[in-house]
Amino acid sequence: MSEQNIGAPRQNIDAPQRNGGASQQNIDAPQRAKVPALQLSGVSKVYQASNGPVEALSDINLTIPQGQFVCLLGASGCGKSSLLRMLAGFESLTAGSISTYGMPVQGPGPDRGMVFQDYGLFPWLTVLENIGFGPKHAGRSRREVREIAQKFVEMVGLGGFSDRYPGQLSGGMKQRVAIARVLANNGRILLMDEPFGALDALTRAKLQEELLTIWRETRLTVVFVTHSVEEAIFLADRVVVMSAGPGRIASDIEIDLPRPRDVSSVEFNVLRREITQGLSSHLAPQKLDTAMVNA
Amino acid sequence: MSELPVSVGTAPVAPAIAGKSVARRSSTVALGLIVPILLLGLWWALVDWSGTMLIPTPKDVAIMMWDFTFGGVYDDAFSATLLMHLWASTRRVFMGFGLAAVSGVPLGLLLGRSALLRTLLDPLLSLLRPIPVTAWLPLAMIFFGLGSNSAVFLVFLGAFYPIMLNTVFGVRSVDVRLFEAAAMLGCTGTAQFRSVTLRGALPSIFNGLRLGLSFAWILIVVGEMTGVQLGLGAVIMDARTLSRTDLVITGMIFIGLAGFFCDRALVLINNRLMRWSPQHHV
Numbered sequence: 001m002s003e004q005n006i007g008a009p010r011q012n013i014d015a016p017q018r019n020g021g022a023s024q025q026n027i028d029a030p031q032r033a034k035v036p037a038l039q040l041s042g043v044s045k046v047y048q049a050s051n052g053p054v055e056a057l058s059d060i061n062l063t064i065p066q067g068q069f070v071c072l073l074g075a076s077g078c079g080k081s082s083l084l085r086m087l088a089g090f091e092s093l094t095a096g097s098i099s100t101y102g103m104p105v106q107g108p109g110p111d112r113g114m115v116f117q118d119y120g121l122f123p124w125l126t127v128l129e130n131i132g133f134g135p136k137h138a139g140r141s142r143r144e145v146r147e148i149a150q151k152f153v154e155m156v157g158l159g160g161f162s163d164r165y166p167g168q169l170s171g172g173m174k175q176r177v178a179i180a181r182v183l184a185n186n187g188r189i190l191l192m193d194e195p196f197g198a199l200d201a202l203t204r205a206k207l208q209e210e211l212l213t214i215w216r217e218t219r220l221t222v223v224f225v226t227h228s229v230e231e232a233i234f235l236a237d238r239v240v241v242m243s244a245g246p247g248r249i250a251s252d253i254e255i256d257l258p259r260p261r262d263v264s265s266v267e268f269n270v271l272r273r274e275i276t277q278g279l280s281s282h283l284a285p286q287k288l289d290t291a292m293v294n295a
Numbered sequence: 296m297s298e299l300p301v302s303v304g305t306a307p308v309a310p311a312i313a314g315k316s317v318a319r320r321s322s323t324v325a326l327g328l329i330v331p332i333l334l335l336g337l338w339w340a341l342v343d344w345s346g347t348m349l350i351p352t353p354k355d356v357a358i359m360m361w362d363f364t365f366g367g368v369y370d371d372a373f374s375a376t377l378l379m380h381l382w383a384s385t386r387r388v389f390m391g392f393g394l395a396a397v398s399g400v401p402l403g404l405l406l407g408r409s410a411l412l413r414t415l416l417d418p419l420l421s422l423l424r425p426i427p428v429t430a431w432l433p434l435a436m437i438f439f440g441l442g443s444n445s446a447v448f449l450v451f452l453g454a455f456y457p458i459m460l461n462t463v464f465g466v467r468s469v470d471v472r473l474f475e476a477a478a479m480l481g482c483t484g485t486a487q488f489r490s491v492t493l494r495g496a497l498p499s500i501f502n503g504l505r506l507g508l509s510f511a512w513i514l515i516v517v518g519e520m521t522g523v524q525l526g527l528g529a530v531i532m533d534a535r536t537l538s539r540t541d542l543v544i545t546g547m548i549f550i551g552l553a554g555f556f557c558d559r560a561l562v563l564i565n566n567r568l569m570r571w572s573p574q575h576h577v
Binding site for chain 1: 472475569
């Protein structure tokens with residue numbers, strides 16, 4: 001993608017974007033830049049459980065500008081994954097609306113690529129075929145598909161593993177394939193559902209670095225769900241902290257530490273302490289519940 | 296595994312691997328032969344020891360097999376007729392099995408995907424399933440008359456259920472995540488059905504086909520009881536009437552061998568299509 005943008009300052013999100021993505025020529029550049037990548041207004045979700053309706057998300061309002069790296073942070077059960085799945089179009093809303101680039105979200109689509117925690121790779125396709133899956137189904141020619149897949153397999157550093165099947169790869173490699181598969185599809189929004197949660201600490205750190213590089217090079221909008229405070233602060237421009245019962249936004253914090261970020265720096269740890277305290281104050285009543293159940 | 300990423304220097308590696316796999320394969324075959332040979336010995340010993348005239352020794356059966364295949368020993372109505380009978384049975388097996396596959400797989404795919412169809416057809420199919428195929432014999436003879444068509448129908452019935460049920464199971468066990476992944480990559484509708492549903496169900500479909508084909512060979516004997524002239528099942532029935540137990544056992548052995556080689560052929564295709572998953576290799 002646009003190598004000339006590697007060094008561009010990341011605050012540059014209001015400036016007209018590179019003319020990437022063939023799918024966006026219908027909007028002229030200055031207007032496109034102002035439209036938020038994702039806009040959520042009054043989003044609520046109620047599940048029908050066996051013992052009555054359960055409110056999973058309540059009145060979520062969030063505007064994510066183009067090119068921003070946002071982390072949704074929260075304990076399990078706060079509805080952050082549900083929210084992400086709604087952005088992807090996998091789940092319906094009970095109330096409210098979600099729009100992307102001004103258009104309402106109606107089901108999953110290639111403009112919003114999802115990276116799942118459990119990879120979701122097609123086990124019967126090779127690494128190259130998995131990456132080429134999107135372009136192939138978009139009707140590209142066989143040669144184009146191969147060229148695109150080749151380009152992105154190199155980008156995630158798996159050039160030597162093109163003909164392997166997912167079953168022959170490590171967790172970290174599988175997640176690289178999953179990221180490359182979304183990038184190859186030329187979407188503008190990358191949705192990630194605890195993508196590094198199942199990986200060991202070293203692989204996780206390496207993939208975090210690589211994700212930032214990819215994000216810098218492609219200027220994608222990233223929505224990244226995690227329960228790790230450190231991961232959120234390390235990666236994001238902005239951390240949206242969610243609390244449970246019903247899921248709602250507890251706080252919305254801009255992270256303006258310079259990159260690459262040093263997890264041992266004073267500023268980093270001030271932020272970490274602040275956010276962790278916020279999180280545990282939401283957790284307290286829940287912990288009490290568990291304690292009572294266990295007693 | 297190790298030969299996969301290596302592109303340089305595969306030439307010297309390949310013969311070593313081939314040699315190793317030949318050695319391993321022959322040792323597998325040798326191990327697999329131990330028990331059958333022991334049983335053969337036991338059979339022989341028991342016949343000798345009891346002095347029975349009703350059961351022939353393995354040697355008598357071997358002579359019969361030779362005569363049935365090449366002739367020149369007894370030179371009766373059964374000498375050198377193997378190919379004729381084998382061809383007649385194989386044709387019926389593959390007609391019945393083919394019908395079962397072309398109806399069972401699509402129906403299984405539909406039932407797997409549509410809850411409405413499942414509700415509609417499941418009671419009927421569950422009710423018909425426990426009826427033994429042999430119980431259909433009288434009705435089959437009324438519908439299709441005496442002869443080949445009844446045999447094909449019974450083979451079809453026997454092969455249909457395992458094929459259909461395994462296909463339904465295969466479709467329903469495809470990871471939901473893969474449908475989401477496909478939809479998110481812009482693959483929906485019929486393309487998704489082909490690229491995800493069918494591909495994901497393939498291992499299970501092949502299981503069903505293998506089971507179906509083995510049932511087909513089991514049922515051909517019953518099917519050929521319906522008054523056909525040719526076929527290994529007919530040979531066994533005739534031999535029983537003539538009290539020629541050596542010929543009965545000969546027929547049994549050839550049906551076993553035919554079923555075995557048909558299964559091997561399916562397994563070869565299976566292993567080729569399921570290259571991606573060592574656990575689906577047989």
